[in-house]
Amino acid sequence: MTVQGWLLIIVFIGILLLLARPMGQWLFALYEGRATPLHRLLGPVETRFYRLSGIDPNEEQGWRRYAVHMLIFNVALLLFTYAILRLQGILPLNPLGHDGTSGDLAFNTAVSFTANTNWQSYGGESTMSNLSQMLGLTIHNFLSAATGIALAFALFRGFARRETKTIGNFWADVTRVTLYLLLPLCVVIAIFYIASGVPQTLAGSIDVTTLEGAKQTLALGPVASQEAIKLLGTNGGGFFNANSAHPFENPTALTNLVQMLSIFAIGVGLTWTFGRAVGNQRQGWAILAAMMTLFLAGAAIAYWQEAAGNPVLHQLGAAGGNMEGKEVRFGIAQSALFAVVTTAASCGAVNAMHDSFTAIGGMIPLFNMQLGEVVIGGVGAGIYGFLLFAILAVFVAGLMVGRTPEYVGKKIEAREVKLAVLAIAVLPLVILGFTAIASVTGAGLAGPLNKGPHGFSEILYAFTSAVANNGSAFAGLSANTPFYNGLLGVAMWVGRFFIIVPMLAIAGGLAAKKYTPETAGSFPTTGPLWTGLLIGIVVVVGGLTFLPSLALGPIADHLAMIGGQLF
Amino acid sequence: MTKDLISALRPALVMTLLFAVLLGIAYPLALTGIGQTLFPSQANGSLVRENGRVVGSTVVGQAFGSERYFHTRPSAAGDGYDGLASSGSNLGPTSRALAARVKDDIARLSETAPGRPVPPDLVTTSASGLDPDISPEAAFYQVERVARARGLDPAAVRRLVDRSVERPLLGFLGEPRVNLFKLNRRLDAFGAKPAT
Numbered sequence: 001m002t003v004q005g006w007l008l009i010i011v012f013i014g015i016l017l018l019l020a021r022p023m024g025q026w027l028f029a030l031y032e033g034r035a036t037p038l039h040r041l042l043g044p045v046e047t048r049f050y051r052l053s054g055i056d057p058n059e060e061q062g063w064r065r066y067a068v069h070m071l072i073f074n075v076a077l078l079l080f081t082y083a084i085l086r087l088q089g090i091l092p093l094n095p096l097g098h099d100g101t102s103g104d105l106a107f108n109t110a111v112s113f114t115a116n117t118n119w120q121s122y123g124g125e126s127t128m129s130n131l132s133q134m135l136g137l138t139i140h141n142f143l144s145a146a147t148g149i150a151l152a153f154a155l156f157r158g159f160a161r162r163e164t165k166t167i168g169n170f171w172a173d174v175t176r177v178t179l180y181l182l183l184p185l186c187v188v189i190a191i192f193y194i195a196s197g198v199p200q201t202l203a204g205s206i207d208v209t210t211l212e213g214a215k216q217t218l219a220l221g222p223v224a225s226q227e228a229i230k231l232l233g234t235n236g237g238g239f240f241n242a243n244s245a246h247p248f249e250n251p252t253a254l255t256n257l258v259q260m261l262s263i264f265a266i267g268v269g270l271t272w273t274f275g276r277a278v279g280n281q282r283q284g285w286a287i288l289a290a291m292m293t294l295f296l297a298g299a300a301i302a303y304w305q306e307a308a309g310n311p312v313l314h315q316l317g318a319a320g321g322n323m324e325g326k327e328v329r330f331g332i333a334q335s336a337l338f339a340v341v342t343t344a345a346s347c348g349a350v351n352a353m354h355d356s357f358t359a360i361g362g363m364i365p366l367f368n369m370q371l372g373e374v375v376i377g378g379v380g381a382g383i384y385g386f387l388l389f390a391i392l393a394v395f396v397a398g399l400m401v402g403r404t405p406e407y408v409g410k411k412i413e414a415r416e417v418k419l420a421v422l423a424i425a426v427l428p429l430v431i432l433g434f435t436a437i438a439s440v441t442g443a444g445l446a447g448p449l450n451k452g453p454h455g456f457s458e459i460l461y462a463f464t465s466a467v468a469n470n471g472s473a474f475a476g477l478s479a480n481t482p483f484y485n486g487l488l489g490v491a492m493w494v495g496r497f498f499i500i501v502p503m504l505a506i507a508g509g510l511a512a513k514k515y516t517p518e519t520a521g522s523f524p525t526t527g528p529l530w531t532g533l534l535i536g537i538v539v540v541v542g543g544l545t546f547l548p549s550l551a552l553g554p555i556a557d558h559l560a561m562i563g564g565q566l567f
Numbered sequence: 568m569t570k571d572l573i574s575a576l577r578p579a580l581v582m583t584l585l586f587a588v589l590l591g592i593a594y595p596l597a598l599t600g601i602g603q604t605l606f607p608s609q610a611n612g613s614l615v616r617e618n619g620r621v622v623g624s625t626v627v628g629q630a631f632g633s634e635r636y637f638h639t640r641p642s643a644a645g646d647g648y649d650g651l652a653s654s655g656s657n658l659g660p661t662s663r664a665l666a667a668r669v670k671d672d673i674a675r676l677s678e679t680a681p682g683r684p685v686p687p688d689l690v691t692t693s694a695s696g697l698d699p700d701i702s703p704e705a706a707f708y709q710v711e712r713v714a715r716a717r718g719l720d721p722a723a724v725r726r727l728v729d730r731s732v733e734r735p736l737l738g739f740l741g742e743p744r745v746n747l748f749k750l751n752r753r754l755d756a757f758g759a760k761p762a763t
Contacts, residue, residue, distance in 0.1 A: 004735065007739040008740065049582065049585050053577060054581070055578050068568065068572055071575075073578070073583070076580055076582075076583045080583050135587060136591075138590060142586070142590045143586060171578055183589075190598050190602075191602070194606050195606050195609060197626045199610055199611060200602035200610045201599060201603065201612075202599060205650070205651065207621065208614075208623055208629065208650070209620050209621065211752065212636065216629050216649075218612060218624060219650055220611070222599055224610075225595040225598040226595070240695075241653045242694055245655070246695045247628065247695060251626045252741070253740045253742070313665075316669050317684070318669055320687045323687045323688045324656065324658065324691040326693065326694055327694050327695060327700070328640070328693070330742065352655075355657040356655060356656065356657060356658055359661070450657075450662055451662075454659035457659075474659075475655070476657035566663040
C-alpha cells in the first residue's frame, strides 16, 4: 500500500460527500415533480411522451397499480430487446456481420439488462452489432436505472405521506428521472469520455499494421455514449469483453476516477433526498454514515490484500503486488478501489479481472454483493434495499426496549417486518440454492476455468452476482451455455422483482398509516448508536448466512494460497 | 388487478418505442455527431497514420516481441493483443497454469538481464489483454537488451525511456507508466538519426 493509494481513496470519498447535497437536491426536485432549469428545453418532450402514450402524469397510483405498470413496462422492454438480439443478423448497423444470437443468450441478456444486472455471457465486440448495443442495450441502461430511482421515490413517499392510498405515478417518475437527470448528465460525461480517448463512431473496426508489420484489427463503435450511462445507471455492461479494463472504455486514470464517482453519485444523493423527503436530514446522513463505514472497511481489506500480492508468485521471483489481471495505468490501488465500488453498488463494471484477485481480495466484492448491495448500492435499489434493513433494525431495537418500533414517524408493525424479511430472504435462498444445483450437476461443473476451491468461488460468484443484480463475474466461468444462461436468467429476474414487489407493498402500507410523532421513549434513528445498529444488522442478517459458502470458496482458497497448494 | 393490467398496456408499448427512439437512436447518434466534430481523432480511436497506413493507436496496446523493441506484457486477448477479443487470463491465485506460465516467463526474461529482479507487470497478463503501458521499472529492465539489438549506447536508450515516463496526475491519480507504442516509435525515429 502507498500514500498515493490512500490519498486516492480519501479524495474519492471527499468528492462523494461534496456531491451528496447537490445531487440530492436535484433528485428531490424530481421526486416532488417540481420544474428544473432543464424543463424549458426538455419539457415539450416530456409532455409529448405523455400525450402519445395516453398517460396522465398527475394520476396518483396505489402500490398495486404502480407495481403492475412497472412490471408490464419491464416485460415490454425485455421482449423488445430479445427480438433485436435474435434479429440482429438482418438488421442494419452491423458492420462486423454478427449473426443473431442464440435463444438462450438473447433471453439471458434481455433479462440481464432489464433487471439492471448487465451480466454478460458474451464478449461484446465478438457478438453484438452496433444496433444491438445502442437500441437493444443502451436503452435498458437508462430505463432500468430510472425504474430503480422511481421505486426508491415510491418508498420515500410511503414514509413521507400520511393516511393516503397512493405512492406517486410510475410513468411520471421514470420519464422525469430519464429526461432531467440521466440523459443530460450522460451527454456531458460522454463528451468528456470522447475527449479522453473513448471512441464514438458507427464504424465497426479498423485494420492496423503494427510497428512490427503484423496485422491487428481494433474493434470500434459508439462506445462513449454507452459508457456514460453504464456507470451512472450502475448497469455495468461493457461495450467490449474486458469492460472498463479495455483502454477504449477507460483510457486514463482520470476517466477511471469519473467512472467510480459516476457509480456512486446518484446512490449517495438519494440518501440526502430520503432525509429531505421525511423531513429530517439527519436520517439521510445516518444511513450514509453506515454505508460509508462498510464501504471503507471493504476497500481497506481489498487494497491491503492486493498490495500484499500472491505468495505463490513471490516464491517464483515476481515480487510485489498482485498485477495478474490488472492494467498498468490503474495499478493496485485504483483496481482494488474500483472492484469494491462496483460491487458495493450494483454496477458490475470491472477495470481489473476479479477472478485473478488474491483469495481475500476477491472475497470482498463477493461479500459486498451478498450483503444485498446496500453499501450505497444500485441507483434506487441500494437505498430501498437499505431501508428494508432499517425496518429490521428498528424491529430488533423495539424487541430490546419493549416498544412498538417506529421509523421516521411511522409505526413498523408485523406486516412491514414480514414483507421486509421476505424480500431479504430472496437473496440467500436463490444464491445458495442455485449454487448448490450447479455444484453437483455435470452442466454446472463444466463451467469453471479454475480448479479447486477457486472453481467453486467462480460458481458462487456467478449466482451471487446474478441475484444481487450486479453483473460482474469471476469471468473464467464459461457461462454462455443453455444451463447457465437459463439459470442465471431466472436468478436475475427473481433477484430484481421478488424484492421490488414486497418493497412496494411496504410502501403502500406505510403511506396509509398516520404520523406518529417522536417521543422521549422512541428509539432514536439518527446518531452513532443507530448507525452502529444498522451496520450490525446488515452484516449479521445479510452476511452471516453466506459464511459457510465463503469458507468453502475464498477462505479455503486463501489457506491454499499461503500454503503454496496449487490446483 | 385486471384493470391495472389493461391500463398499463398502451403506456408500456408506446413508451418503449418512444424511449427506444430517444435513447437508442437519437442519443448515440447525436453524440457521434458531436464527437466526430469536436474530437475527430479520439472519436475514431486515436489512430496514428504513417505513409497513409494506420500503424497503431496511442490508446490501445499492440504486440511487441522483436528484440529491437521494448516488449509488452503477456496478453490473454486471443493469441495476444487481439483487438477483437479483449480478455484477461482469469487464472486464480492458486492456479497451477498461472504459476507455470510465470515461472517460464521469469526464466526467459532473466537470461536478458541476469541477476536483476523481474518487474511483476512483465510476467502478468493485463485485464484487457490490450494494455498499452508497462511500468517504468519494466522499461528500464529492457534497456540493455534493446540497446544491444540496435547497437546503441545504453545510456542514450535509458534517457529516452526516462523522457517517456508519464507521471500520475496531481502526483496521486494513476500510476507512473510508459506507453509502449509511443516509446517504440521514438526508438525508431532515434535509431534513424546518428546517435549523439
